[in-house]
Amino acid sequence: MLFTEVRGLPVLAADGGGPLGTVTSLTVDVVSGAVSHVRFRDGALGRVGLSGRVGLSGRIGRSGRERAVPWDAVDTVAAGAVRLRAAAPCEGAPRAHHDLLDHRVLLDTGTGHGTVLDVAFDTRTARLLALFTTRGEVPAGRLRGLGDYALVVRAG
Amino acid sequence: MNELMAARSLTTRPVVTLGGDAVAHVKDTVCDAAAGSVTGFTLTGRGLLSGSLREGLPWRAVYALGHDAVMIRDRRGLVDAAALTTHRHSLRARLLGAEVVTEAGTEIGTVLDVVVEGGTGGRVVGFRVAASRRFLPGPTRHRRRVYVPRGGTLTVTGRSLVLPEDAVRYVADDLPGLTALVAGVPGRGRGALP
The missing domain is CATH 2.30.30.240 (PRC-barrel domain)
Structure with missing residues (x-):
């Protein structure tokens, strides 16, 4: 999804x-x-x-x-x-959070890779399957970090 | 070869951790005494009104110098900026405006910018030079801006950079041209340039 x-x-x-x-x-x-x-x-x-x-x-x-x-x-x-599920614990104060959608993408070489358009994930396991950016698809296994400035992914 | 970049274009480039957080912007580039490699960067804060940071970024803490960001592992690699600039040449302080001459005494021009290689090496590969009229004669009233490869040997004498004769046999008009020159493509002799 x-x-x-x-x-x-x-x-x-x-x-x-x-x-x-x-x-x-x-x-x-x-x-x-x-x-x-x-x-x-x-x-x-x-x-x-x-x-x-x-x-x-x-x-x-x-x-x-x-x-x-x-x-x-x-x-x-x-x-x-x-x-x-029953008795789901809702956290009133959201944790530090960076929305992936529209977030800037940087390769770990310091080169920009557009922004995130969408993310596919498995609804049963919650695992990410792929990211779709303005510069093409990025395999989920290449994610390195997500911060206030960018999502950092491994280059190639 | 990695992308070549003019050092002045690095100013304001964000310094970003592999965790995706921006910690600073580049203020100036610091080179070693032989103008052979980048030894680090002085930094400014991220806000519009934030000034220079007391911390600097040594090259050993740089994960990669890229087209859009300087990547570092984390901000623990930052050091006291004063230690970074001691006995080293910040661009503004020493290299910009320096005279470039050959070993035979031919005047080449004055340094407008330093060209460094991106990636992980931090190598200084050439200079953008306002060429002297004797070096590049032509009809134009303005001094020509050319890219001169650093060459294998270079001596820094006071405010002068002394290049071997071979280094200035060919010059380039732009960064792609310098990339080809540094990669070993002969390019055009300076006399043949328009």
Whole structure:
């Protein structure tokens, strides 16, 4: 599944209640090469169940509080929603986070490699499969670091 | 060969860790006494109004000098900037404006910039020179800007760089031309240049 497909999905609690919010981004741990957290915002529109899958998603809930749940707390990520396990621990204060989408990409040789357009990942294991940048595809195994300035990837 | 870069173009280039964090910008390039290699960089902070940093970046801490960033492993490699510039030549302080002459005393011109090789070597491969009229005679009123390869031997005497005669047999008009010259392609003799 692609990051842009997940962004904007409603986040549903295990008890079957209304949406907790909508996904704003996915936090990536470049060391393990996997998604570590799902971040979502409980904006007003998110509460009434608008998934915002037509590109509005990330912006719908800007007024709301952003929260994050570890990937272990995610039960399923399907086409329609992100469903959490029972008693999923939501972290009120988001950890240091750099959104991969639109982030600058640098090769470790110091040469720019465009920006991140999208990321493919396995929804069962959370492992990243590939990154799609404005300069082409980058295998997920080449990630070296993700900081405030750039995503650093191994050159060749 | 790695990409060649004019040292002045390195100013403001970000210094980025392999973890993706920018820690500073390049302020100036520091060369060794023989103008043979880059020994490090002085730095400025990242903010618009931030001034020079007290820390400098020694070349040994550079992971790679690239077209868009100077890559370092982490910021633990930074050292006291004063130690970095002691007995070494910052571009502005010593090399820019230096006279370039040959061993036979032919005046070549004055140094406008230093050309370094990117990647991991930090080698100084040539100079951008405002050529003297005697070295490159021509109809133009302005002094020609040419790229002169450093050559294997170079002596720094005060504010003068003394090159062997062979080093200035060919000159280049641009960085790609200098790249070819340094790689061993003879190029054009200076007399044949327009």
